């Protein structure tokens with residue numbers, strides 16, 4: 514049966530959240546087209562041995578009918594050329610009706626490689642796709658999220674990436690009970706090893722800014738690097754991470770890895786606490802995926818305040834420690 518194929522973007526066998534957001538979006542697309550939705554996972558024997566069962570289960574949970582496993586020693590780790598070439602081989606052999614990937618760094622890079630090799634157009638960062646008529650009508654995010662663009666796509670084989678956090682990954686009750694496995698061995702020459710991962714240095718241990726369920730972020734209103742101590746304390750109490758605006762990184766108060774926004778990290782936590790952040794569009798595009806936003810600001814007209822679900826109009830230096838004190842007080846209270 515023909516299918517919409519989804520590249521499962523993974524890091525050494527651990528799929529990105531975006532991969533299942535893309536699979537969820539592709540389910541709707543496949544239903545509209547009256548075809549199945551398949552997953553494509555690339556790796557070597559070792560990777561499938563250690564992570565294969567988990568990835569397969571996750572693909573089944575998210576509704577994939579078939580998992581195509583591309584196995585090759587050159588796919589032991591991520592490499593853009595190798596992934597692009599493997600996907601090009603898959604396209605030729607399996608002939609899906611469309612190919613979708615997450616709008617992650619790897620997803621976008623691998624799909625760009627594929628598009629160049631297959632000489633096909635790629636529409637990146639899609640937030641909605643209508644296949645009701647030819648050509649397909651697509652809305653995509655441009656300019657780091659500050660622009661929504663309506664485009665049409667006329668292609669023999671549409672290639673799409675799905676904007677991260679534009680849709681929530683959804684499992685289907687019971688998953689795909691009888692998921693199929695289809696192995697293929699891509700024909701990869703040594704030239705695909707042009708970019709190889711040689712070494713990796715993990716800059717952040719544990720939960721990262723992009724995966725943290727709670728982010729306590731500070732802006733220029735925090736006033737200094739030292740001012741972040743109370744935000745660190747609150748983030749720790751809530752099991753979250755500290756983020757910041759670009760005004761903060763420009764001042765050298767925090768490192769760029771903490772920056773939320775267009776030129777920082779895009780986040781989608783359950784709770785975003787924005788302290789002394791005005792909510793400029795370049796910041797907002799990184800934070801708008803948050804499920805709940807609490808703004809703490811002295812300016813009731815600040816963008817962040819008007820966009821937030823909850824706001825406290827007061828000095829953050831009083832409010833943030835008061836929240837921490839209250840959390841501690843409630844936690845220390847003996848159960849009645």
Ligand SMILES: Cc1cc2nc3c(=O)[nH]c(=O)nc-3n(C[C@H](O)[C@H](O)[C@H](O)COP(=O)(O)OP(=O)(O)OC[C@H]3O[C@@H](n4cnc5c(N)ncnc54)[C@H](O)[C@@H]3O)c2cc1C
Pocket residue numbers: 731732733734735757758759760761772773774775776777778788789790791792793794795796799809810811812815827828829830
């Ligand atoms: C190409 C480009 C890319 C950019 N990318 C990013 C990006 O990725 N991320 C990003 O954040 N910005 C980005 N910016 C910068 C962005 O335009 C804003 O300048 C920046 O977000 C402002 O940071 P801020 O909200 O901390 O500071 P400000 O805009 O100065 O706001 C400070 C806020 O703190 C409040 N405040 C002051 N004192 C207190 C207090 N004691 N208690 C409570 N509230 C207080 C004020 O009322 C104000 O709302 C980018 C800009 C450009 C041009």
